[in-house]
Amino acid sequence: MSATAITALGSRTRVLMPGVIVSAVVAAAATFLSEHYGAPVMLFALLLGLAVNFLATDGACKPGIEFTAREVLRVGVALLGIRITLEQIASLGWQPVAMVVALVVVTILVSVAVARLLGFNSLFGLLTGGATAICGASAALALAAALPSHPQKERATLFTVIGVSALSTLAMILYPMIAEALGLSPLHAGFFIGGTIHDVAQVVGAGYSMSHETGDSATVVKLMRVAMLLPVIVCAAMITRMRGAEPGSKRPPLLPWFAVGFVILAAINSTGVIPPVVQEAGNELSRWCLVIAISALGMKTQLKDLASVGIKPILLMVGETAFLAVLVLAMLHWGF
Template sequence: MSRQSDSFYSGDLFGELHQADAEPVRPRLADYLPGLIVCGVASLAAAWLAEHYGFPIILLGLLIGLAMSFVSTIEITAAGLDFASRHFLRAGIVLLGLQVTFAQVAALGWLAFAGLLVVMVSAFAAAILAARWVGEGQESGILAGGATAICGASAALALYGVIGRDRLDQARFSVALVGVALASAIAMSAYPAIAQAIGMSDKQAGFLIGASVHDAAQAIGGAYSYSDAAGADATVVKLARVAMLGPIVALVALWLGRGQGGAGSAWRKVAMPWFIAGFFVLLAINSLMSFPEAVTGPALALSKALLLLAVVATAMRSQLGLLVDAGWRALVPMGAASVVSFVVALAIAWVAVA
């Protein structure tokens, strides 16, 4: 294996590859294998550690991927890592559509759903304002706000798919992923304890945890640690947040697209990414017909595996020097969004949830 020359490959999260002095050559199947194997082994290590030590699997995948970032400097891994970070990400987002239905969103009731929207808008606003305050730009705020408001790392990956490396460098994206994983892990343990300390009812605790913990599995797990009734309510609230992934990513794509001019850009301004369209299609099908657990269970497991592989590949392709350069400011939007979403969800749960 030889080290990659300075002029060979350069790529972003979505795997666009360029060669400076030659026509691009489509990789063969064998060209993908080294990168995919390395990414797969690292993902299996993260899964094993998560199962045996109880750490969040996405956080472990990020840390292992960052520790192995030197792998991306080896030429033969480039195609596989690019493929994983691009295609596995999008396929995993599409499969999330099988985990929620419109009926589950409607089951919240208009008052609780309105409160949930207030929490989500507050998280976005706090992240964008905090990003501007520390000079990180609105894209950092959008990424942090979306990850906090919707479903953690999955939402961050989907949003970065429409933000792009030209607007937000990959180092800051990796920092945001680390931040949302850490915040979600802390919230899973802290929020049920806070709800218990202030004497919340099961329904109030379910809303609080479901509306403010970022990662879906940690939100539901944290609520069930409070009580079975709180877990059931938190599941509905959290799935309603997941259902908002498609509309929010589509709106972000439209918003950012307004800044792109030139001939032929009109369609790009209104068209949502294909993987979000796929998410909507599966959500609609799942709402019209009931899939058995034998289908939805493996689909969820496959979605988690694909997203883990995408996170690991992205982390491997990050340059640690750029992560250091990003500094503490890159974490401020995520921290602001997390604090504000918790405070607003707590207030709504205390006042408006019976």
């Protein structure tokens, strides 16, 4: 590396570092609160970020916050691939795989259709539907990174993260009671919980609160939903390419680099060569990257913008969550 390049890198680092450090501090505070009070860490990160959003205005922190909300987010999405192995998916057989694919596709398509009926951009339906059907806040952030730029995209992303985090926490409490009331077997209860609750942490909490067998099956089904993130990201990237790049910018790639990283890590993880300690470290790093990124997104958002969304987006997300639960129960009744 030449001296000029080193100097440029050092200068760039000095510009970005204040915003990156502030985002990391907010993420650390959110993690502390989450561990001590039990609420979703993404929700705490958003709220704390909103509380200090003055840091994202013109000042020393702004470039680093912009960088964190964009690039650190993509690193976190790529690292999600280390959660997936082909062996985990194959262990349940072909039928659950087909059912997971069907419920993700149907939920997203219905969400897009309903969003358009309510007068929203179809991409908002893709964002909320993908977050509901796949893996909650992580999917919302990943899809937002792949979707075309839009003046309302950041506000829509934050609203979606808040919505899925709140609904996922509520589902973690209610869905085990529903499974018991319906008399579902441990395996069916695991499929119901893993196929409906948005975030991985809440799936694990709800599943193992019932039984070890339910927790195991719920976790594997949830990871199958996480694996659906890749094809949905590719679809979002294709939409972005079809809509064209913004003036003065390059045309986006068909497969974003973070999606390629997701695939590579999932493939390597499937070979079994990654030690468990490295897998755990990768999962933790992915979680930290996503929490830091959502902290930065919170700092970039004005609370008055979120307060002005109205009742329709709330009804859309609640309806998506209820639809997914009914769809999974119908699948269990008729086909599993």
